[in-house]
Amino acid sequence: GAGVSQSPSNKVTEKGKDVELRCDPISGHTALYWYRQSLGQGLEFLIYFQGNSAPDKSGLPSDRFSAERTGGSVSTLTIQRTQQEDSAVYLCASSLGRDVGAYGYTFGSGTRLTVV
Amino acid sequence: QQPVQSPQAVILREGEDAVINCSSSKALYSVHWYRQKHGEAPVFLMILLKGGEQKGHEKISASFNEKKQQSSLYLTASQLSYSGTYFCGTVRSGAGSYQLTFGKGTKLSVIP
Numbered sequence: 001g002a003g004v005s006q007s008p009s010n011k012v013t014e015k016g017k018d019v020e021l022r023c024d025p026i027s028g029h030t031a032l033y034w035y036r037q038s039l040g041q042g043l044e045f046l047i048y049f050q051g052n053s054a055p056d057k058s059g060l061p062s063d064r065f066s067a068e069r070t071g072g073s074v075s076t077l078t079i080q081r082t083q084q085e086d087s088a089v090y091l092c093a094s095s096l097g098r099d100v101g102a103y104g105y106t107f108g109s110g111t112r113l114t115v116v
Numbered sequence: 117q118q119p120v121q122s123p124q125a126v127i128l129r130e131g132e133d134a135v136i137n138c139s140s141s142k143a144l145y146s147v148h149w150y151r152q153k154h155g156e157a158p159v160f161l162m163i164l165l166k167g168g169e170q171k172g173h174e175k176i177s178a179s180f181n182e183k184k185q186q187s188s189l190y191l192t193a194s195q196l197s198y199s200g201t202y203f204c205g206t207v208r209s210g211a212g213s214y215q216l217t218f219g220k221g222t223k224l225s226v227i228p
Contacts, residue, residue, distance in 0.1 A: 045218075101145060
């Protein structure tokens, strides 16, 4: 598509429930990133996918968080047993490749997650 | 490690200039700059590589001082459309990582 698409745009869930957030990157972009943005904070790295390589999960805050990328395209971020501190905007970005010296990120509009 | 941005916030009148700084305690490979308007996605502005090169985008330019591990974003003759939060994202040299670490952002408000 023309841009990075994320769904849903807003999600309100009860504490303890599981949620799935979807990201559809730009066609042809091999690198895909998930970040989390809390109110007034910067962007916190969560996970990175590059092609068919094993993902870099070093930013996932706990084992309640997981992500997968199917067919080198669409990615799903899953949060199990949600907690109130998980409330944030979850941003997905894609880029042409992993060379951060050459390629900028294109971000989606994000999913605003509210845990009540 | 998260880069440090300064100032945290700045208010300008149209036509005024501003400088936003991004500093790291570690050697950097590249620095990215993004602008995020309220309720919108961050938008890529430019990339700088170590070597002190300066890049420009409209009336917005940036430099990268490799010795100081600092990048500066220059906004000249500011326009209302420049308002937003500016983030720098960095990648350390030799870290073997491919994802950006972002600063906390600088909120820029341009008023008539």
